[in-house]
Amino acid sequence: MNGLPVSCTEKTIEDCIRKQKRRFFRTGAFLFCVMLLSAALSVRFGSAPLPWAKIAPVLLGRDAESVEARIILYSRLPRTLGCLCCGASLAASGAVIQSVLENPLAAPNLIGINAGAGLAVALNGALFPGAAALTPFAAFLGALAGAFTVLLIGESTGASRLTVILSGIAVSSAFSGLLDLTLTLAPDALSAYADFRIGGFSGVVMRRIIPACIVSALSLALVLSLTPQMDILSLGADYAQSLGLRVRPVRILLLSAAAALAGAAVSVSGLLGFVGLIVPHAARRAAHGESLPLILFSAFGGAAFVTLCDLFGRVAFAPYEVPAGVILSLLGGPFFLWLVLRRRRNDYA
Template structure:
């Protein structure tokens, strides 16, 4: 395994999986229960069972909190698994969809689609996928052709991310109505998301997650290093590209409805490596659950901390993720990762 992968003593497996699943369920329930308007657990259950009629509580649950909770769960799972795959394939602990340009590439593609075909916004998940693939292939090209160090690769990814972000700004400047709520999109959040809007991204995320999990064995072999993987008979190039395309699909689908959420794909895989271990299948599965729980809790905090005022969830993630990234950066410079 790579030298940067260090692990602490892991908890009992059954206890860990039970606790992680329970925390994810509790975070979802908390997201449905709590907010600026008080809704009791009984009212939530009544609304979910379709017995709430036209009550105010039922409308809040079904048309505001339920779509938002589903969006947070989907985005968290997708971005965390995407980050785990990218870190392993690039052998870089500092890589994540938000840092190396994958998210911003997806965002630029969505902005361009909305500018040139405003009536085709339902296709934004596909556009986001294309933009995310472009971002990840640029980074992969840099890694393959220049033999760049881990730090250089991250800096190049940051430069690509800034280039794509500048492209988003240019599109919005030239076509001001291209992105509705552009500030929320740039920061990241789930305000105004609907179940209909989640349908296509959810399908793309589900298919991509299943595909990534089915390739977990190949990911384990790839983590041993390119030369070792080739000696074991793995077609390194095609497998690496396939995994990165799937990571781009996950990140792009999430960006299409959540905006440019950052740091999820950085924080969660690191935490799960220490708790679930280095084997890819449990790592990917725990990253999906952990990411879903983490983003849902952050979104809940964004809604209740300053109620009735609401923060974009991207702000909460930035306050959490930026110090974590700096800590990783200093450890990387010290050669301890």
């Protein structure tokens, strides 16, 4: 500071806005490219690497018959799309939940999604042992049921962020008790549940992905349309209300969209931990408290991250295939620890 009075004019603010927009656009474009690149790599590599020259005609629809075409159309492409959809959905969902609950350690599992989906999958395995095809459907419904139970309890007690978190813990605990009970009484349900619990993309087929993609796209559109309200909400509930925001409905709408996003993701991949926690955190640093870039960066970054983790699990331990869920947990644990320790240091500083 040179001690001279600094003036602030309409032009200053305009410059600030323009500078920020440019920076957001650059980061967004970069992440988008990373996402496309990871998708391309995911189609290219695997147990049998395919040359680019063979991939291009398949993607352009000129080759549907060759062996390579079959690998791409029935295995690599659905798998890649599944990774992109799940990664984007989980990360965006986590970003919304963290913002709305003003809790940096929140993730989709905090509002009962994992517990609900897990219980539904186990129940499905116990009641209809032959109907493994129903698993994604059960997972989606279970996730929504879990989340809405949490929201309903949280809402009836005022929808403050604390009551939502507390009811999330209570509902998750009750659901996991029911899950254990189901697995004890019907041990056959365990096999369906075990794959679901680890989370991964082996055997993902197009049929299973399309509905999830549609739900995700719609929910993401809803969230993006509510980003100005999310920005205001980030100032604190009371203050947001004093600025004219109807806090309660906005909060519930956003959390519902987050539940649908995460529900769509678990219906495809099972429980993938830590994506909804890690990615929004990294994105938040680049988004400077703005929700629109936060959601977009999270979605692009999450899609790229999950795709790369899945690819790593497929390639690094060949001929074994390690589920993406395992890779994510291996990376997620240390990151979480680093996050908590770093926060504590800052708090004491």
